[in-house]
Amino acid sequence: MLKNFWWPLAFSSEVSRKPIRVTALQEEFVAYRLPDGRANVLSDLCVHRGGALSDGWTQEDRIVCPYHGWEFRADGACVRIPANPPDAPVPRKARVDAYPTVEQMGWVWAFLGDIPAAERPPMPTLQDAGAATIVTGAISWRAPYEQVIAHLAEPAVAALALDGEFVAEAPRVGDVSSALSDWGARLMATLTPPDRVERSLLGLMKKRMPCAPCEALVAFHMPCITLYRAGDDHMMMAHLPVDAQTTVTKWMVARKSGQTEPPIAHQRMTAALERMRPQVEGQPSPQHPIAQAFVRLRDEAIARGWGIDAHLIQAEYANIKAVVIPSPARREVPELAAAWVMKEAPTIKPRDA
Numbered sequence: 497m498l499k500n501f502w503w504p505l506a507f508s509s510e511v512s513r514k515p516i517r518v519t520a521l522q523e524e525f526v527a528y529r530l531p532d533g534r535a536n537v538l539s540d541l542c543v544h545r546g547g548a549l550s551d552g553w554t555q556e557d558r559i560v561c562p563y564h565g566w567e568f569r570a571d572g573a574c575v576r577i578p579a580n581p582p583d584a585p586v587p588r589k590a591r592v593d594a595y596p597t598v599e600q601m602g603w604v605w606a607f608l609g610d611i612p613a614a615e616r617p618p619m620p621t622l623q624d625a626g627a628a629t630i631v632t633g634a635i636s637w638r639a640p641y642e643q644v645i646a647h648l649a650e651p652a653v654a655a656l657a658l659d660g661e662f663v664a665e666a667p668r669v670g671d672v673s674s675a676l677s678d679w680g681a682r683l684m685a686t687l688t689p690p691d692r693v694e695r696s697l698l699g700l701m702k703k704r705m706p707c708a709p710c711e712a713l714v715a716f717h718m719p720c721i722t723l724y725r726a727g728d729d730h731m732m733m734a735h736l737p738v739d740a741q742t743t744v745t746k747w748m749v750a751r752k753s754g755q756t757e758p759p760i761a762h763q764r765m766t767a768a769l770e771r772m773r774p775q776v777e778g779q780p781s782p783q784h785p786i787a788q789a790f791v792r793l794r795d796e797a798i799a800r801g802w803g804i805d806a807h808l809i810q811a812e813y814a815n816i817k818a819v820v821i822p823s824p825a826r827r828e829v830p831e832l833a834a835a836w837v838m839k840e841a842p843t844i845k846p847r848d849a
């Protein structure tokens with residue numbers, strides 16, 4: 497699990513004025529919208545007594561902790577403590593970490609880390625697919641996110657972006673080539689989906705219709721994103737590590753030519769991913785150029801001091817002391833240096849990588 501990357505934490509459609517909790521990197525975050533519609537992400541841990549801000553509510557530009565009513569601005573500063581006299585200043589230490597947040601192509605992304613903007617790894621470049629149909633969903637795996645990425649960053653998985661019933665059968669994959677980029681890797685391949693089965697109007701006759709081969713692309717972008725293109729159809733998956741052994745994959749399919757109703761498309765996609773569960777959770781990670789690129793980039797990030805030490809958190813801090821991923825203000829605002837009550841999540845020592 498790595499800090500100092502842009503993490504896609506939620507679909508835009510999930511984030512509203514009502515706060516929601518997002519668990520990722522063994523931490524809790526709260527996402528909500530400000531009165532002008534912008535999405536905002538804070539640490540979910542109220543600095544007063546550790547209450548969950550996501551159980552609270554929004555009031556104008558503030559989020560209100562439900563336990564004792566402390567009110568926090570978008571930048572994480574507490575601006576009102578109801579139990580204090582109205583003219584009493586709010587202590588500087590009354591502040592939670594606030595993470596830079598942007599929305600792109602239907603996702604809310606938060607920069608979970610503290611390095612300056614100029615040093616941050618980029619988000620992937622997402623093209624507007626000009627989609628007629630967009631379908632979203634999520635699936636939880638009992639597997640580390642490295643393993644989930646290695647299993648799902650396969651050209652055959654790109655076939656799930658296509659409309660049709662053939663997701664029950666794997667497509668034929670031919671002519672695979674690969675390319676590396678600064679923050680990821682790509683696999684290109686020709687996919688030949690299995691024949692499409694068409695039924696007559698009364699449903700009595702079945703006819704197998706051959707599907708045309710198409711060019712497929714699978715791209716991986718640090719820290720957790722797989723992008724797929726098959727023909728004109730696109731798909732993005734974000735593999736969010738909940739903890740060291742649990743991963744949630746959120747997926748979004750954008751189809752130009754989809755004719756399947758979204759609820760049916762959602763069902764088919766869910767069924768296709770469920771069929772992959774024994775492989776994703778039980779089989780060793782396949783070795784392909786994307787899996788290898790991920791390991792190299794992850795180890796480089798750990799060497800920079802960006803690897804969160806999930807085992808240390810579990811062993812030494814669980815249920816004793818909360819830790820949070822540090823936000824940019826911890827470095828950028830010197831006068832706040834002593835204002836942080838919550839300890840920073842420990843990182844893996846580079847020599848242990």
Ligand code: FES
Binds near residue numbers: 543562563
């Ligand atoms: S725990 Fe949040 S205001 Fe007390």
